[in-house]
Amino acid sequence: MVRILENKIYDITIVGAGPVGLFTATYALMRQAKTQVIESLSEVGGQVTALFPAKQIYDVPGYFKISGTDLISNLKEQTDFFKPEIHLNETVERFEKDDDGIFHIQTNQRTTLSRSIILATGVGAFEPRKLRVENAADFENKSLFYSVPDILMFKDKNVIIAGGGDSAADWTIELSKVAKKVTLVHRRDQFRALESSINKIKDLANVEILTPYMIDGLEHQNGQTQIRLKRSRTKDEYQTLLADALIVNYGFKTDSSVQKKWNLETIHNQIKVDSTQQTSIKGVYAIGDNAYQEGCVDLIACGFGQAPIAINHALETIYPEKRQPTHSTQLMKNFNIE
Numbered sequence: 140m141v142r143i144l145e146n147k148i149y150d151i152t153i154v155g156a157g158p159v160g161l162f163t164a165t166y167a168l169m170r171q172a173k174t175q176v177i178e179s180l181s182e183v184g185g186q187v188t189a190l191f192p193a194k195q196i197y198d199v200p201g202y203f204k205i206s207g208t209d210l211i212s213n214l215k216e217q218t219d220f221f222k223p224e225i226h227l228n229e230t231v232e233r234f235e236k237d238d239d240g241i242f243h244i245q246t247n248q249r250t251t252l253s254r255s256i257i258l259a260t261g262v263g264a265f266e267p268r269k270l271r272v273e274n275a276a277d278f279e280n281k282s283l284f285y286s287v288p289d290i291l292m293f294k295d296k297n298v299i300i301a302g303g304g305d306s307a308a309d310w311t312i313e314l315s316k317v318a319k320k321v322t323l324v325h326r327r328d329q330f331r332a333l334e335s336s337i338n339k340i341k342d343l344a345n346v347e348i349l350t351p352y353m354i355d356g357l358e359h360q361n362g363q364t365q366i367r368l369k370r371s372r373t374k375d376e377y378q379t380l381l382a383d384a385l386i387v388n389y390g391f392k393t394d395s396s397v398q399k400k401w402n403l404e405t406i407h408n409q410i411k412v413d414s415t416q417q418t419s420i421k422g423v424y425a426i427g428d429n430a431y432q433e434g435c436v437d438l439i440a441c442g443f444g445q446a447p448i449a450i451n452h453a454l455e456t457i458y459p460e461k462r463q464p465t466h467s468t469q470l471m472k473n474f475n476i477e
Contacts, residue, residue: 149173152253154231157185159427159442160259161214167450168221169470179230184211193290233400255453258425268389282364283385293318302388308332311340321346326353326371406431416449424449
């Protein structure tokens with residue numbers, strides 16, 4: 140066992156600070172559990188912050204629509220009231236349970252102690268699938284982007300979006316509201332995105348669809364980017380476009396190698412859980428996209444619902460003699476709210 144760098148024993152350690160992880164921290168702290176959050180990225184928000192901060196989300200209860208940025212901002216404001224202990228840029232590498240039932244959690248920075256663990260890691264470590272053009276790195280974060288941190292960056296610009304899935308279609312629709320022109324490029328004639336989205340795109344006056352083309356080269360030209368397109372399944376049929384910005388939405392690739400070291404039972408690369416969200420290791424819970432539970436779908440709303448189940452079961456197991464209310468109106472009586 141690695142040397143312990145702190146003596147504090149947490150009731151709950153939450154791994155992951157995406158939307159589900161943040162709400163889990165809120166409810167755990169509302170239950171007055173000694174709680175810490177460990178996040179491998181440099182900021183909270185998980186996939187929402189990294190991949191689609193400006194995208195509108197329509198399946199979060201209480202909101203007809205809300206942008207990813209606003210959702211994370213609201214969740215963080217809610218969590219911050221309880222003064223959470225969040226450790227960023229820290230990766231959980233492994234954990235072991237000692238004879239007293241305490242988990243020794245080893246990260247890339249320390250070893251910490253906890254009576255239970257809740258894994259809210261989503262799909263694991265991830266990064267966008269990048270454009271396979273030799274000099275693409277020279278354009279990244281200048282005129283080539285893999286996410287949209289601020290939709291107003293593209294106001295009155297000529298924008299090209301590459302991709303055929305829901306993300307590419309959604310960004311085409313959203314950016315058409317501020318951009319001068321949007322061109323959607325896909326290597327196939329058929330899109331993977333919802334048919335209703337593609338039909339909507341076809342009705343937009345400032346949007347052009349180019350299929351079947353793939354990006355073959357990038358060049359700088361008079362402050363813009365010249366994009367060479369090659370027609371799919373042809374030998375030498377090309378065309379070029381000038382754009383102020385290129386957004387590539389080829390999806391993302393995940394790395395679950397760290398999760399495999401945790402020795403948890405899995406189904407279809409997800410962590411198997413029971414009705415209490417407990418995994419094959421007693422005291423370790425999984426919620427959100429990384430948890431496999433028959434009938435559950437990968438929605439933020441599902442993860443929100445799983446969080447109180449895991450927390451309440453964990454605390455009942457840790458403190459069987461302690462009976463505490465679980466409704467927010469009763470729990471918040473313990474806090475000074477004006």
